[in-house]
Amino acid sequence: MSRKDSKQTALISRRSWCRAAGAVAGGLAISPTIPSLGVNSQEPGATATLPTFTGPSANSYWSAVGPIVSEPQKAPLILLTDRPVQLETPRNYFATAFTPNEAFYVRWHLDRIPNAVDLRTWRLHVEGNVASPQAFSFGDLLRKFKAETVAAVNQCSGNSRSRLQPRVPGGQWGNGAMGNARWTGVKLRDILSAAGMKSGSVQVQLQGLEQGEGPEGLGSKYFLKSLDLENSVMDECIVAYAMNGEPLPLLNGFPVRLIVPGYFATYWMKCLTWIRVLDKPDENFWMKTGYRVPDTPRGTTRPEAMKAGGVKTVPIGRMPVRSFLVTPDGSAKIPAGMSVNLRGIAFSGYGRVTKVEISDDGLKTWKIAQLGEDFGAYSFRTWEFAWAPRTPGKYSVAVRATDEKGNVQPDETVWNPGGYLWNRIERQEFVAGNAE
Amino acid sequence: MKIHKLRITAGIAVAALLIGAALAEQRLGSYTTQNTGKIVQAKPAALAEDSEYEMASLPSFDAELANGAGRAETQIYCGTCHTPRYITMQPPLPAATWEAEIQKMVKAFGAQIPQADAQKIAQYLHEHYTPETRQR
Numbered sequence: 001m002s003r004k005d006s007k008q009t010a011l012i013s014r015r016s017w018c019r020a021a022g023a024v025a026g027g028l029a030i031s032p033t034i035p036s037l038g039v040n041s042q043e044p045g046a047t048a049t050l051p052t053f054t055g056p057s058a059n060s061y062w063s064a065v066g067p068i069v070s071e072p073q074k075a076p077l078i079l080l081t082d083r084p085v086q087l088e089t090p091r092n093y094f095a096t097a098f099t100p101n102e103a104f105y106v107r108w109h110l111d112r113i114p115n116a117v118d119l120r121t122w123r124l125h126v127e128g129n130v131a132s133p134q135a136f137s138f139g140d141l142l143r144k145f146k147a148e149t150v151a152a153v154n155q156c157s158g159n160s161r162s163r164l165q166p167r168v169p170g171g172q173w174g175n176g177a178m179g180n181a182r183w184t185g186v187k188l189r190d191i192l193s194a195a196g197m198k199s200g201s202v203q204v205q206l207q208g209l210e211q212g213e214g215p216e217g218l219g220s221k222y223f224l225k226s227l228d229l230e231n232s233v234m235d236e237c238i239v240a241y242a243m244n245g246e247p248l249p250l251l252n253g254f255p256v257r258l259i260v261p262g263y264f265a266t267y268w269m270k271c272l273t274w275i276r277v278l279d280k281p282d283e284n285f286w287m288k289t290g291y292r293v294p295d296t297p298r299g300t301t302r303p304e305a306m307k308a309g310g311v312k313t314v315p316i317g318r319m320p321v322r323s324f325l326v327t328p329d330g331s332a333k334i335p336a337g338m339s340v341n342l343r344g345i346a347f348s349g350y351g352r353v354t355k356v357e358i359s360d361d362g363l364k365t366w367k368i369a370q371l372g373e374d375f376g377a378y379s380f381r382t383w384e385f386a387w388a389p390r391t392p393g394k395y396s397v398a399v400r401a402t403d404e405k406g407n408v409q410p411d412e413t414v415w416n417p418g419g420y421l422w423n424r425i426e427r428q429e430f431v432a433g434n435a436e
Numbered sequence: 437m438k439i440h441k442l443r444i445t446a447g448i449a450v451a452a453l454l455i456g457a458a459l460a461e462q463r464l465g466s467y468t469t470q471n472t473g474k475i476v477q478a479k480p481a482a483l484a485e486d487s488e489y490e491m492a493s494l495p496s497f498d499a500e501l502a503n504g505a506g507r508a509e510t511q512i513y514c515g516t517c518h519t520p521r522y523i524t525m526q527p528p529l530p531a532a533t534w535e536a537e538i539q540k541m542v543k544a545f546g547a548q549i550p551q552a553d554a555q556k557i558a559q560y561l562h563e564h565y566t567p568e569t570r571q572r
Contacts, residue, residue: 055527056567066525070475072491082497083519111517116490167527169537213517220517220545250491285544 054172059162062329063174064088073249075102080171084108084210085251088176094326094345097372097380098151099179101243106251107156107177107265109223109286110212114271117209117255124191124239124256128205128277131196138255141241145186148238151379152261153180153347154268157291157316161419166303168419175324175426180347180380183259185240191275203228203278206258209271219285225267226282227260236261239272261378262318262349264420266291291316292418299421300414319349320423321409323356323383323401330428335435339388342369345380348403355402356383360395363411363425369399377404389432398427499524502571506560513549513557514541523561528570534561 050065059065066079071087080086087106093099123135136144156177158170171177192204203226214220227234238259240248248254253270260267266286281287292313293299298320301311323346334340346353352374357366372382389395400409411425481492499521501507511520529537538554538561541547549557563569 052572053524053527053570059527067497068475069495069497070478071495072478072493076475079497079521080525081519081521082495082499083521085494113494115493116488118488120487162527167529169526169529169533172525172527215546218544218546220547247489250489254489289544 054162055167058165058167059172059174061174062091063176064162064172065174071106071251073102074106074251075100077103077105078174078176080173084111084113086171087251088173089179090176091326091329093179094176094324094380095343097345097375097382098181098244099380101181101246101249101252104154104179104181104243104249104252105156105177107171108210108251108270110210110220112211112213114209114250117250117271119255122255122273124273124275126191126195126275126277129198129201129279130192130277131198134191134195136191136194138241141186141239141256145190147184148187149182149184150236150238150259150261151180151182151375152259153178153319153349153378153380154259154265155179155319155347157264157266157420158418160422163413163422163424164415164419165413166415168415168417170419180345181243182245182375183238183240183257184242184245185238185256185259187235188237188239188258188275189235191239192277195277197229197277198279200279201229201277202280203282204234205274205276205278205282205284206267206269206272207274207276208253208269209273219290222284223269224282224284224286225269225291226278226284226287227267233260233263262351264291264316264319264349266316287315290418291420293420294416298410298412298414298423299416300412301416303415303417306417316418316420317349319347320421321348321350321353321401321403321407322346322423322426323353323399323409324426325397325399325428328430330430333431333433334389336389336392336432337435339386342385342387342397342399343382344384344399345382346399346401347378347380348401348405348407349378350407351404352377353381353401354404356381356385357400357402358385358387359398359400360387362396363398366400389430392432392434395430395432396427397430398425400425497521500572502564504560504563506556506563509553509556510560513547513553516547517541517545523565526565528565528567531558531562531566534558534565 054065064078064080068076069079070076078088085106085108089103089105093103119138123137126134159173159177160175161170162172162174205224205226207224210223212220239256240259241256248257256272258269258272293316294301295312295314305311324344325342326344328340346356356369358369359366369383369385402408409423409425413424414422499519501520535558538558542549
């Protein structure tokens with residue numbers, strides 16, 4: 001439909017609405033009190049919907065602007081794309097430290113996502129540069145190994161991509177491409193020991209059941225990620241068969257998913273089926289070209305520098321410190337003088353969050369928020385702060401976190417062509433109304 | 437008698453206005469017929485005690501691509517690997533960025549798009565999805 005057409009349709013529908021309203025008014029002689037009940041032709045109380053897209057300026061909403069949809073085994077979530085599936089977790093689910101499985105965000109790269117897994121034939125294969133290749137059944141993982149549990153945040157590398165200026169192509173996430181869960185499973189080191197890595201091993205390559213329509217040997221056929229064996233995170237990785245004490249939803253990686261505490265989700269292979277020990281570094285698209293960030297402080301650069309060339313890049317790694325104000329969400333006025341409980345979460349891929357601070361004077365002064373229970377270095381940490389707007393007006397409340405390594409959330413923006421690593425201080429606007 | 441009746445009517449009218457004013461302040465019972473898009477509840481699946489763990493087919497939602505020359509080529513070639521929502525989800529992007537995306541699909545991902553059709557797709561994206569041209 002052209003723009004002109006849609007304008008005409010809008011005109012016609014408005015006219016027919018007026019005609020219908022006129023007929024009702026003429027026939028029923030509506031009393032003068034009815035408009036005050038909100039029933040009039042203007043529909044003043046109608047909820048305005050979000051635009052269908054944002055840009056070229058930054059997305060100003062907390063979440064992506066997609067519609068809410070239902071997908072198998074999931075609560076209603078925000079749709080980014082339906083094939084392959086990308087779904088964002090709505091803001092309200094971050095009011096607690098753990099994100100429910102059914103609300104956990106979803107991000108696949110290729111469109112042939114498993115709709116079913118038969119555990120009679122499914123095996124977790126350990127192959128490549130190993131002494132004795134292994135194939136473990138789901139039952140083997142449950143029975144033959146010691147179970148380990150870790151609380152860890154899974155965040156998409158491109159979470160908050162829609163904030164970047166200039167905008168970059170990719171999944172236009174708001175802030176909801178993240179979640180925190182208790183992951184239970186087998187230590188990756190225990191699985192590798194069972195196969196016995198041979199000398200000369202440098203990386204482990206991870207492959208799940210997901211496949212694409214592209215030709216063999218390209219990134220559009222298989223999604224593959226690798227971790228350096230000398231990386232200390234190898235000792236913390238878990239092959240998880242349980243998420244918050246339950247089987248994983250298929251869209252989140254049933255039967256098992258790799259947990260890489262502190263690292264961005266790109267390494268957390270879903271439906272993990274092949275663990276391949278490599279004797280030379282992985283050069284597949286998803287390591288050599290995809291998910292790389294400038295080797296600069298905070299991974300930030302400018303489009304001009306990229307165009308000029310010579311910006312060295314490295315594979316994305318740990319998640320920088322972030323914090324979010326979750327509730328109240330600013331959608332309702334607060335009576336001036338009333339104290340409200342601001343609540344949210346914070347996390348860092350570099351270790352425990354040690355401090356969360358609030359500013360309501362444009363970052364000039366900061367007040368310390370109270371931290372919630374500590375579920376471990378890589379978990380969401382909840383925080384709360386009693387805040388009272390003194391007089392009617394508009395307020396901007398900022399929140400920033402500090403981790404145990406001394407990393408403080410900055411107010412500077414981030415830009416890189418992949419749209420990764422955004423961790424700028426978040427702000428929430430509040431309107432205080434008159435209480436008298 | 438007549439005067440008395442008038443007074444009562446006037447009294448009722450004033451009372452009605454006062455009630456109306458009070459209701460207006462609190463905006464009771466404001467309904468709208470707009471935005472009634474609904475999400476249906478899924479019926480629980482019948483489960484068998486076997487080793488197969490499955491989920492229902494994934495829903496496919498319509499994404500409306502703008503009308504115009506090149507729309508069919510865009511739907512067919514781009515749609516081989518992904519829904520057109522990958523296009524409509526993006527912010528308005530400069531023509532050069534769309535060009536680079538097409539090149540990435542062809543070179544890095546092996547999309548089999550004949551040169552002439554790739555040009556049609558580029559032209560279509562320029563005409564409908566750049567900061568200067570995007571309408572919806």
